[in-house]
Amino acid sequence: xxxxxxxxxxxxxxxxxxxxxxxxxxxxxxxxxxxxxxxxxxxxxxxxxxxxxxxxxxxxxxxxxxxxxxxxxxxxxxxxxxxxxxxxxxxxxxxxxxxxxxxxxxxxxxxxxxxxxxxxxxxxxxxxxxxxxxxxxxxxxxxxxxxxxxxxxxxxxxxxxxxxxxxxxxxxxxxxxxxxxxxxxxxxxxxxxxxxxxxxxxxxxxxxxxxxxxxxxxxxxxxxxxxxxxxxxxxxxxxxxxxxxxxxxxxxxxxxxxxxxxxxxxxxxxxxxxxxxxxxxxxxxxxxxxxxxxxxxxxxxxxxxxxxxxxxxxxxxxxxxxxxxxxxxxxxxxxxxxxxxxxxxxxxxxxxxxxxxxxxxxxxxxxxxxxxxxxxxxxxxxxxxxxxxxxxxxxxxxxxxxxxxxxxxxxxxxxxxxxxxxxxxxxxxxxxxxxxxxxxxxxxxxxxxxxxxxx
Amino acid sequence: xxxxxxxxxxxxxxxxxxxxxxxxxxxxxxxxxxxxxxxxxxxxxxxxxxxxxxxxxxxxxxxxxxxxxxxxxxxxxxxxxxxxxxxxxxxxxxxxxxxxxxxxxxxxxxxxxxxxxxxxxxxxxxxxxxxxxxxxxxxxxxxxxxxxxxxxxxxxxxxxxxxxxxxxxxxxxxxxxxxxxxxxxxxxxxxxxxxxxxxxxxxxxxxxxxxxxxxxxxxxxxxxxxxxxxxxxxxxxxxxxxxxxxxxxxxxxxxxxxxxxxxxxxxxxxxxxxxxxxxxxxxxxxxxxxxxxxxxxxxxxxxxxxxxxxxxxxxxxxxxxxxxxxxxxxxxxxxxxxxxxxxxxxxxxxxxxxxxxxxxxxxxxxxxxxxxxxxxxxxxxxxxxxxxxxxxxxxxxxxxxxxxxxxxxxxxxxxxxxxxxxxxxxxxxxxxxxxxxxxx
Numbered sequence: 001x002x003x004x005x006x007x008x009x010x011x012x013x014x015x016x017x018x019x020x021x022x023x024x025x026x027x028x029x030x031x032x033x034x035x036x037x038x039x040x041x042x043x044x045x046x047x048x049x050x051x052x053x054x055x056x057x058x059x060x061x062x063x064x065x066x067x068x069x070x071x072x073x074x075x076x077x078x079x080x081x082x083x084x085x086x087x088x089x090x091x092x093x094x095x096x097x098x099x100x101x102x103x104x105x106x107x108x109x110x111x112x113x114x115x116x117x118x119x120x121x122x123x124x125x126x127x128x129x130x131x132x133x134x135x136x137x138x139x140x141x142x143x144x145x146x147x148x149x150x151x152x153x154x155x156x157x158x159x160x161x162x163x164x165x166x167x168x169x170x171x172x173x174x175x176x177x178x179x180x181x182x183x184x185x186x187x188x189x190x191x192x193x194x195x196x197x198x199x200x201x202x203x204x205x206x207x208x209x210x211x212x213x214x215x216x217x218x219x220x221x222x223x224x225x226x227x228x229x230x231x232x233x234x235x236x237x238x239x240x241x242x243x244x245x246x247x248x249x250x251x252x253x254x255x256x257x258x259x260x261x262x263x264x265x266x267x268x269x270x271x272x273x274x275x276x277x278x279x280x281x282x283x284x285x286x287x288x289x290x291x292x293x294x295x296x297x298x299x300x301x302x303x304x305x306x307x308x309x310x311x312x313x314x315x316x317x318x319x320x321x322x323x324x325x326x327x328x329x330x331x332x333x334x335x336x337x338x339x340x341x342x343x344x345x346x347x348x349x350x351x352x353x354x355x356x357x358x359x360x361x362x363x364x365x366x367x368x369x370x371x372x373x374x375x376x377x378x379x380x381x382x383x384x385x386x387x388x389x390x391x392x393x394x395x396x397x398x399x400x401x402x403x404x405x406x407x408x409x410x411x412x413x414x415x416x417x418x419x420x421x422x423x424x425x426x427x428x429x430x431x432x433x434x435x436x437x438x439x440x441x442x443x444x445x446x447x448x449x450x451x452x453x454x455x
Numbered sequence: 456x457x458x459x460x461x462x463x464x465x466x467x468x469x470x471x472x473x474x475x476x477x478x479x480x481x482x483x484x485x486x487x488x489x490x491x492x493x494x495x496x497x498x499x500x501x502x503x504x505x506x507x508x509x510x511x512x513x514x515x516x517x518x519x520x521x522x523x524x525x526x527x528x529x530x531x532x533x534x535x536x537x538x539x540x541x542x543x544x545x546x547x548x549x550x551x552x553x554x555x556x557x558x559x560x561x562x563x564x565x566x567x568x569x570x571x572x573x574x575x576x577x578x579x580x581x582x583x584x585x586x587x588x589x590x591x592x593x594x595x596x597x598x599x600x601x602x603x604x605x606x607x608x609x610x611x612x613x614x615x616x617x618x619x620x621x622x623x624x625x626x627x628x629x630x631x632x633x634x635x636x637x638x639x640x641x642x643x644x645x646x647x648x649x650x651x652x653x654x655x656x657x658x659x660x661x662x663x664x665x666x667x668x669x670x671x672x673x674x675x676x677x678x679x680x681x682x683x684x685x686x687x688x689x690x691x692x693x694x695x696x697x698x699x700x701x702x703x704x705x706x707x708x709x710x711x712x713x714x715x716x717x718x719x720x721x722x723x724x725x726x727x728x729x730x731x732x733x734x735x736x737x738x739x740x741x742x743x744x745x746x747x748x749x750x751x752x753x754x755x756x757x758x759x760x761x762x763x764x765x766x767x768x769x770x771x772x773x774x775x776x777x778x779x780x781x782x783x784x785x786x787x788x789x790x791x792x793x794x795x796x797x798x799x800x801x802x803x804x805x806x807x808x809x810x811x812x813x814x815x816x817x818x819x820x821x822x823x824x825x826x827x828x829x830x831x832x833x834x835x836x837x838x839x840x841x842x843x844x845x846x847x848x849x850x851x852x853x854x855x856x857x858x859x860x861x862x863x864x865x866x867x868x869x870x871x872x873x874x875x876x877x878x879x880x881x882x883x884x885x886x887x888x889x890x891x892x893x894x895x
Contacts, residue, residue, distance in 0.1 A: 101821020150759025
């Protein structure tokens with residue numbers, strides 16, 4: 001779980017100056033942060049317990065930066081960036097990573113695209129040579145682009161088309177955003193993925209892949225000084241290729257009508273109901289508000305003592321399970337979600353009514369001191385548990401920095417959680433559990449009728 | 456977020472050794488309980504992993520799912536604490552505790568902030584020594600399990616997997632689904648769970664790994680307090696040693712999904728077999744977890760037939776297999792299967808090349824450290840090394856064991872692993888499975 005609010009610390013980065021914020025985190029790693037002359041931001045997170053490093057490059061580009069009609073392009077390009085450069089042709093990069101005993105992968109979200117390798121620490125410089133080379137040096141031919149498009153279509157099959165629950169979630173998200181591109185699936189709409197081309201990918205690459213749109217994160221058995229030397233000799237030599245326009249996406253109009261979406265599929269054996277509310281993200285929230293939403297989500301849905309589980313599963317015995325979540329790591333909007341899975345013989349309406357009852361109760365009376373304390377302790381403990389994994393820490397920082405937050409904001413997040421009050425939680429519930437800004441999704445079984453044509 | 460592949464490498468080896476992981480202590484408590492321990496106070500956490508041999512293969516014949524439900528019930532009340540009170544005590548201190556059942560063992564994991572260790576150890580003691588198995592949580596969990604079983608009936612992955620295991624191990628506990636069947640799950644009583652836990656939760660089938668910010672006296676206390684009161688001996692029934700059956704068969708099942716799921720496999724090589732390491736290397740070259748295996752290249756990269764394709768070795772107490780999986784669109788299902796069969800035949804007949812062998816050995820040696828960079832991974836490894844009876848110095852010896860694999864050994868192992876034919880299980884649209892073989 002990651003969430004942070006607006007904060008300013010090492011924010012006005014002097015080119016080539018190292019700004020270390022060691023003293024800020026009680027017990028956490030001494031995170032360093034600096035920016036190169038070409039605009040590349042660098043974050044170093046020491047973890048000296050094992051001779052391993054995690055090397056990640058995050059770009060401030062995701063599916064919400066695609067132009068209309070080209071959904072899936074950010075993710076497709078992510079796949080294509082493994083196809084080689086002029087200097088390092090074909091799959092030489094992947095082969096090298098494998099031979100040195102490394103692991104690699106990449107990921108795409110609405111707001112960011114990231115690439116990472118995990119390797120024995122003495123190989124870090126070699127990775128930097130490869131990764132800095134493909135920052136601007138990608139070469140694509142139709143011979144490699146066309147099979148990869150098929151791979152992405154199979155990925156869409158695996159993740160979405162074969163999975164009724166995923167198809168409902170896609171429909172709910174699409175309905176939640178009336179205007180903002182967060183409504184598009186990150187993987188894209190299948191009819192548009194099918195039409196993506198090499199030219200589309202290269203155009204997108206040239207628009208967004210440049211050191212001044214990227215953040216390098218190195219976590220592991222290193223110190224900032226040695227990383228800086230290696231970075232100067234690799235990434236430091238990559239010229240910025242373009243200027244990046246401000247990320248201004250079409251924003252939501254006032255939302256005035258609750259929406260419902262029903263997805264029916266013959267393969268559904270277990271119906272369920274979910275609701276998502278449009279709420280502020282960590283980046284857009286008023287001070288303290290996203291932290292209050294973090295705690296509120298935990299009080300409602302975290303574990304067997306949560307409000308929803310106690311009411312729906314333990315007391316009323318109408319549901320098999322329940323959940324609540326706050327997804328606040330985003331540039332423009334966050335989402336708050338609740339869900340329930342009815343027991344046999346119970347309708348979705350009964351479960352939804354019970355969820356609404358719990359939300360109304362929290363809006364009217366807030367949460368108890370005990371509930372708040374338990375949830376805050378758990379969230380603060382999560383920040384300690386995260387220190388046990390360099391990959392997790394690297395992801396926290398990468399996601400924060402690509403969605404408009406700062407290193408200091410991440411480090412101070414536990415303190416801001418501790419500062420949340422019951423009043424702030426009640427206010428947040430009252431303000432943001434507004435059905436007019438929500439979509440309720442139902443997953444139901446549908447028996448095909450004779451003669452009816454389905455996909 | 457979308458990962459490029461679901462199957463990132465999970466390897467086991469080393470070149471550069473984590474200092475902490477080479478410093479494994481064998482600690483025996485005054486009461487005679489042994490644990491393998493890595494102490495490190497960098498982060499104020501303690502992780503305890505443990506395993507009791509047993510697992511779903513010890514389920515009574517007409518009570519499939521007992522081990523699975525027992526592990527789900529272990530944190531649903533113990534001693535004087537009912538389920539609600541027990542969960543409250545865990546959550547109030549942010550203590551993470553869970554257990555799960557495998558075929559051969561039940562595994563448990565406890566994670567706590569060091570400052571909450573006393574409470575964490577006391578709750579673990581209660582759970583293992585005085586589980587309540589109250590009717591209320593049992594009915595709740597039974598309903599969740601039955602719902603899960605209903606979902607599995609329309610999941611292509613679950614259908615394909617169940618049919619593969621049923622056919623590979625007819626009449627054997629490994630052929631039964633660990634989660635049970637609707638009938639067997641409906642029949643399980645609190646007494647069944649009590650009987651099962653008394654047979655399995657004992658001291659002579661127990662392996663423990665501990666990692667984190669903890670000193671030796673505290674470890675002694677923890678071991679005796681938590682595990683010292685368990686019965687001395689487990690009461691396990693004998694399970695026959697068998698190889699997987701059904702090699703050469705193609706199982707097909709119809710389901711209206713756009714993408715067919717294909718699972719395949721055959722006899723493997725035992726963990727103690729002298730050819731094991733050579734087999735491990737050969738499997739890595741064919742379909743192991745990097746972006747450069749033969750199957751990854753031929754099935755995914757060159758032809759775009761699938762998003763994921765892999766093979767792995769799996770070793771159990773009483774059998775060993777190699778197992779692989781992919782998923783591909785309906786109209787290319789047969790093509791994908793034939794391609795995989797051809798690649799498997801090719802590596803069986805020709806073995807790997809010198810270059811492939813060198814690259815695989817390099818990968819498998821160097822990547823080991825990556826599997827030892829969190830407390831949870833290290834604790835899991837400490838338990839696994841004990842289960843596999845590898846010796847406490849295994850981490851120091853492993854690179855040499857890999858390095859010693861010759862091209863002849865890799866060829867021999869590839870032949871042994873991949874020359875016997877495949878049991879294939881396919882689930883997909885009628886047209887896709889009709890092309891693959893007869894419905895059966």
